[in-house]
Amino acid sequence: MDIPKEHLVDMYETMVKIRRFEERIRELYFADKLPAFDIAAGLIPGEMHLAAGQEPVAVGMRPHLKAGDAITATHRPHHLAIAQGVDLNKMAAEIFGRETGLGRGKGGHMHLYSVEPNFGCSGIIGEGIPVAVGAAMAFRHRKTDNVALSYFGEGAANQGAFHESLNLAALWNLPVVFVCEDNAYAISVPKTASTAIPDNSDRASAYGIPGVLVATNDPVAVYEVMGEAIARARRGDGPSLIEIKTDRLWGHFEGDADAYRSDEFKTDMNERDPLATFGKRLIDEAILNEADIASIQDAMYAEVEAALEFAMNSPYPAPESALEDVFAGRIVQL
Amino acid sequence: MTTTTERKLTTQKAIAEAIAIEMQDDDSVFVMGEDIGVYGGIFGATEGLLDKFGPERIIDTPISETGFIGAAVGAAINGMRPIVELMFVDFFGVCMDQIYNNMAKIHYFSGGNVKVPVVLTTAVGGGYSDAGQHSQTLWGTFAHLPGMKVVVPSNPYDAKGLMIAAIRDDNPVVYMFHKGVLGLGWMTNNPRATGVVPEGAYEVPIGKANVVREGSDLTIVTIGLSVHRALDAAEALETKNVSAEVLDLRSLVPLDREAIVASVKKTHRLLVVDEDYQSFGMTGEVITTAIEGAFDYLDAPPTRVATPDTPIPYSHPLETWALPSVDRIVEAGSSLLVAR
Numbered sequence: 001m002d003i004p005k006e007h008l009v010d011m012y013e014t015m016v017k018i019r020r021f022e023e024r025i026r027e028l029y030f031a032d033k034l035p036a037f038d039i040a041a042g043l044i045p046g047e048m049h050l051a052a053g054q055e056p057v058a059v060g061m062r063p064h065l066k067a068g069d070a071i072t073a074t075h076r077p078h079h080l081a082i083a084q085g086v087d088l089n090k091m092a093a094e095i096f097g098r099e100t101g102l103g104r105g106k107g108g109h110m111h112l113y114s115v116e117p118n119f120g121c122s123g124i125i126g127e128g129i130p131v132a133v134g135a136a137m138a139f140r141h142r143k144t145d146n147v148a149l150s151y152f153g154e155g156a157a158n159q160g161a162f163h164e165s166l167n168l169a170a171l172w173n174l175p176v177v178f179v180c181e182d183n184a185y186a187i188s189v190p191k192t193a194s195t196a197i198p199d200n201s202d203r204a205s206a207y208g209i210p211g212v213l214v215a216t217n218d219p220v221a222v223y224e225v226m227g228e229a230i231a232r233a234r235r236g237d238g239p240s241l242i243e244i245k246t247d248r249l250w251g252h253f254e255g256d257a258d259a260y261r262s263d264e265f266k267t268d269m270n271e272r273d274p275l276a277t278f279g280k281r282l283i284d285e286a287i288l289n290e291a292d293i294a295s296i297q298d299a300m301y302a303e304v305e306a307a308l309e310f311a312m313n314s315p316y317p318a319p320e321s322a323l324e325d326v327f328a329g330r331i332v333q334l
Numbered sequence: 335m336t337t338t339t340e341r342k343l344t345t346q347k348a349i350a351e352a353i354a355i356e357m358q359d360d361d362s363v364f365v366m367g368e369d370i371g372v373y374g375g376i377f378g379a380t381e382g383l384l385d386k387f388g389p390e391r392i393i394d395t396p397i398s399e400t401g402f403i404g405a406a407v408g409a410a411i412n413g414m415r416p417i418v419e420l421m422f423v424d425f426f427g428v429c430m431d432q433i434y435n436n437m438a439k440i441h442y443f444s445g446g447n448v449k450v451p452v453v454l455t456t457a458v459g460g461g462y463s464d465a466g467q468h469s470q471t472l473w474g475t476f477a478h479l480p481g482m483k484v485v486v487p488s489n490p491y492d493a494k495g496l497m498i499a500a501i502r503d504d505n506p507v508v509y510m511f512h513k514g515v516l517g518l519g520w521m522t523n524n525p526r527a528t529g530v531v532p533e534g535a536y537e538v539p540i541g542k543a544n545v546v547r548e549g550s551d552l553t554i555v556t557i558g559l560s561v562h563r564a565l566d567a568a569e570a571l572e573t574k575n576v577s578a579e580v581l582d583l584r585s586l587v588p589l590d591r592e593a594i595v596a597s598v599k600k601t602h603r604l605l606v607v608d609e610d611y612q613s614f615g616m617t618g619e620v621i622t623t624a625i626e627g628a629f630d631y632l633d634a635p636p637t638r639v640a641t642p643d644t645p646i647p648y649s650h651p652l653e654t655w656a657l658p659s660v661d662r663i664v665e666a667g668s669s670l671l672v673a674r
Contacts, residue, residue, distance in 0.1 A: 070412065104445030113444035120411065120448070124435055130401045131436070134408020134416075141364070141390075141414065148408070161432075164401030171396070325446035326480055328504040 003223060004063075008287055009296075011059040011219045012278060017300040018058065018079045019275050021088070022050040024304055025078075025095065029254050037255055043312070044095060046108060051079035053217070053249035056274045057181050058083035060222025060244075061149060064230045070118040070135040070148040072128030074181075075110045076248075077121035080151055086114045088303065092311035099321075100314040106325060126152060126159030129178070133165050136174035136233075147175040147233040154243070155186025157200040166241065170207040175233035177226070178241045183248040188260035204241035214244040217274045249273065343531040344517025346378035348490040349455075352497035353380065353417060355535050357387055360415060363501055366393035366402055367419030367455075376421055377457045377516055399429035403454070407437045410452045415501060420456040423472045423510060437506045438481030449504045453497075458486070459512040459559055459609060461657055462521055466645035469653070471558065474608075474615030476508050477586035483507040483540055484586040488515055488561040490529040492584055495538025503540065512609075514559040524562040541588035545597065549579030552667055553597040555620050556607040557583045560658050564607050567663035576671055586616060594620055595627035603670045604636040607658050612640035639666050 025044065032042035039046065051058075058079040065084065073080040081091055087102070094101030095109045102112050110123035118135070122128045132150035139146040156162055157180055169176045180200045184191050197203070204211025212229065214221045222244055229240035247269045251258040258266075282288040288296075343351065357363045364387075365380055371394035374381035384392040395402040399420060406418035420426060426433065433454065440450050460469025477484045483505055487493035493511065500507035517527035546561060547568050554564040561582045568578040581597050583590060598604050604624050606617040617638035624636055639658045647653050 070408075072408070102445065102447070103443050106445055107443035111439075111443035113440060113448050115447055118412070120440070122436065124431055127404070127431060127436055130404025130432065131408035131411070133401065134405035134410070134414075135412045136408075137405060138409045138412035138414045141362075141409075161400050161404065164396075164398040165404070167396060168398060168401045168405060325442050325444075327483070328441055328446065328449050 003220060005287055007063040007223065008282060010063060011223065012282055012288070013296050013300060014059045014062060014083055015055040015219065015275050015278060016296055017304060018055045018082050019052055020301050020304045021078060021082060022052045024308055026050055026250070026254060028308070039255065045097070048109060048254040049076040049252065050250055050254065051076050051248070053247040053269070053274065054079050054181055054183060056217050056219040056222050056278075057151070057179065057244050057246050060219045061226040061230065063223065064227050066146065068118060068144060068146040070132060070146070071120070071151065072132045072135070072148070073119070073121035073151045074125070074128065074153060074156070075121070075123045076153075077110070077112055081112055081114070081119055081121070084117045084119050086112065086117060086119050088307040089310040092307040093314050096311040096314070097316065098311055098314035099317040100310070104321065104325065105317040126156040126161035128152065129156070129161045129165040130168070132176050132178075133168050133174060136169065136176045137172070139175055145175075145234045147177060147230055149177045149179060151179045151181060153186065154180055154182040154184070154191050154200060155189070155194065157203065158194060166204070166207045166209070166239070169239040170209045173236075173238040175236070176239040177229045177233055178239065179226075180241070180243040181246055182243050183246050185248065185252070185261065187252045199243055201241055201243040209238060210240045212240065212242050214242065217244070217246045217272065219274065219278055247272070247274070340530045341533065342528050343490050344528050345487065345490045345493045345511065346516040346518060347381065348494040348531045349379045349497050349511065350381045350383060351531070352494040353501070354383060354386060356498060356501040357383070357391065359535070362413060363415045363417065364391040364393065365417045365419070366395050366406065368395055368397055368421050370394060370419050375419065377511065377513060378518060379419065379455055379511065399425060400432055403429050404432040404436065406452045407432060407440070407450060410450045411440065411448055415451045417453040417455060417501065420454060422468050423456040423458045424467045424470050426472065434479045434482070438479060441505065442481060450506050451504050452506045453500045453509055454506065455509045455511065457513055458510045459514055460646045460653060461514055461559070463648055463650055463653060465648040469646040471510070471512070471610040473510055473557070473586055474610045477616070481506065482587060484510065485540055485584065486510045486512065486558045486586065487584065488512070488558055488582050489526055490517070490531045492538050492544070494531055495536050496540065496584065498535055499537040499540050502537070507540065510558070512558040515562070524559065526562055538584070541585050541590060543590035543593035544582045544584055545579060545593075546582045547578070547580040549577040549601060551577045551601055552603040552605060552670055553579045553581060553601045554605045554607055554663065554667065555581045555583065555594055555597070557586065557616070558609060560607045560609050563658055563660050564663055566660045567667060570660065570664045571667050574668060576667060578667055589619065589623070591623045591627065594623050598624045598628040599631045602631050602633040604632070605663070605666050605670055606636065606638045607663055608638065608640040609658055610641060611643050612638065613643050615640070634670050637666050637670055639663050
C-alpha cells in the first residue's frame with residue numbers, strides 16, 4: 001500500500017469510531033423500546049438509519065479533505081459526519097433531541113447541519129445533490145480551491161436531482177465529486193430491479209465527466225480514487241462521479257426485519273466486514289500490531305462514550321423553543 | 335430656477351434596478367434562472383443585467399429547476415446571496431422539494447446556525463388567457479409552508495424597495511411579481527404599473543402593509559394586481575357614497591395582522607379580495623385575523639371575492655368570470671353595506 005502510514009492509521013481509527021458510535025446508538029435505541037417495539041418510545045425516538053459497513057466510503061476521503069470543503073449527505077449520515085470531523089458531542093446530542101445538539105433538537109439524526117466543518121444532510125432522497133453544486137459555485141466565485149462532495153445512495157441515482165446536478169456541474173465545470181454509495185438495496189428493492197445498467201459510474205459518460213467504479217468495500221481503494229477525484233476538482237478540472245460498492249450490514253432502519261436479503265447474502269456480507277478485514281490487513285502488513293489495535297479501540301470507544309454521556313446529560317429544549325429559528329433575525333411582525 | 339422631475343419607471347424596470355444596485359454593492363449577489371441573461375427575463379426582471387455584470391453573475395440555466403434552485407440553496411449556505419428565478423410559479427411542481435423541504439427548513443433544522451439567504455423570484459397571475467398552468471398566483475400555498483417570507487409588490491416603488499429588502503434579508507424570500515403590474519409592453523397593463531421610483535437604494539420593510547386609499551365605511555384587504563382592481567372598485571363605490579379603505583398587504587409572510595385589525599376597527603366592515611384560490615387561503619386567514627382581533631367592531635360578516643376553486647380556465651369569458659373583477663368587488667362591497 002503506497003499510502004502514508006498516518007493516513008492508514010487515521011482511516012482505521014475513524015472506522016473504529018464510526019462502528020462504535022453506530023453500535024452504541026443501536027443499543028441505546030433498542031434499550032428502552034423492547035420487548036414491544038414502539039418507534040416513538042425511548043431515549044432516541046423516530047427512524048434510525050445506521051451506516052455500519054459503509055465506513056470505507058467515509059474514511060477513504062477523509063485524508064484528502066481541507067478546511068472549508070463541503071459535504072452533503074443522506075438520511076444515513078453518521079459515518080460521513082464523523083469522518084469529516086463534525087463535533088461528536090453536538091451530533092450525539094442532536095440525535096438524542098437535546099438543547100445542546102447541532103440543531104437544538106429541531107433536526108434529529110437525518111438533519112445534521114454544521115458550519116465548521118461544512119456538513120449537511122437530508123431525509124429526502126437526492127435532495128442534497130444540487131446543494132453540492134451550489135456550494136461549488138460559491139467556492140469558485142470566491143476563488144478558493146475548496147471542493148464539494150455529494151454523497152447519495154444507488155437508489156438516488158434514479159432521481160431527477162442526480163441527473164440535473166451532474167449536467168449542471170459538468171456544464172459549468174464545477175469542483176464537485178459525486179459519490180454514489182451503492183449498498184445494493186434501496187430499502188428492499190435491489191439495484192438489479194431499479195437500475196437499467198449495472199454500474200452508476202457509467203452514467204458519467206452521459207455528462208462527459210470521469211466515472212470511476214470502486215468495486216470493493218475497501219478504504220484503500222476509496223482513498224486512491226477519491227484522492228484523484230478531489231485533486232482534479234481542486235485544480236479546476238471539474239467534477240467526477242464515483243460509485244463505491246459497499247455494504248449496509250444492518251437493516252434499512254433499526255427495527256427493519258431485513259427479510260428481503262437472503263441468509264446467504266447476509267452471511268457473505270458479514271464475512272467481508274470491512275472493519276475486521278482492514279484491521280487484519282494492517283496487522284498482516286505490519287502497520288499496526290494487536291496492542292495498537294487495542295489501544296485505538298480504547299481511545300475511540302472512550303471518545304464515543306464521552307459524546308453519548310454529554311448527550312444524555314444535556315437538557316431537553318424548552319417546549320416553546322419550537323417556535324424559534326423559523327426565521328433568522330428580527331421579524332417585523334408574526 | 336430649477337425644475338425637479340420625478341422619475342417614473344415601470345415595475346419591471348424597478349425590479350431590475352433594485353437587483354443592479356445590490357449587485358453593485360455586494361459581490362455575493364448573483365442571479366440565475368431560465369432566460370434571465372440575454373433575454374433579460376421573460377418578464378424583464380433582469381433586463382440589462384447581463385451587460386452590466388457579465389455571465390459569471392447573471393447565469394442562464396438549463397430547464398432544470400430542481401438542479402438550479404437546489405444549487406441556489408447550496409450557494410446561499412456557503413456565503414452567497416443568490417437570486418433565482420422560477421419563470422412561472424406554476425412550475426413549482428417540478429422543484430417544490432428544494433423550495434419547501436430544503437430552502438425553507440435548513441435554518442430551522444440547524445437550530446439557527448445556518449442561514450439561507452435566497453431570493454426566489456417568480457411570475458404569478460392570469461388574465462391574459464394563458465390557461466391553467468401559467469396563470470396561477472399560488473401565494474397562499476407558499477405562505478402556508480413555514481420558513482419562507484412571501485412578498486407580492488403591486489407597484490414600482492414597492493417592487494424596488496421590497497427587492498432590496500429581500501436581497502438583504504438573511505432568510506429565504508419568495509418574491510412574486512404579478513404580470514399585470516409589471517408594465518410590460520406586450521400585455522394590457524394597469525395604468526399604475528408605471529410610477530415614481532426614487533434613484534438609489536431604499537427598502538420597503540417586509541411584513542408591513544400599506545393603506546393605499548383611506549376610507550371609513552369598509553376595508554378592502556388585498557395583494558398584487560387585485561390592489562388595482564380594489565382601487566378601481568373603491569372609485570366606483572365612492573359614486574355610491576361608500577367610502578372604501580384599501581389595504582395592500584405587500585407581504586403574506588410575515589402578515590401585518592395589526593394593520594388588518596386596525597383598519598377593521600376603523601371601518602367595521604371587511605372585504606378580502608384574492609386572485610388565489612378561495613378555499614384554505616389568504617381570504618380565510620385575513621378574515622380569521624379580523625375575527626380574532628376585532629370581532630366586537632364588525633358590523634357585518636366579513637366577505638370575500640376570490641378565484642373559485644377551479645383551475646384557471648383558458649377561454650376569455652371563462653377566465654374573466656373566474657378571476658376577481660372590479661364589478662364583483664363593487665357588488666360585494668355594496669352588499670356589505672346593505673347588510674348593516
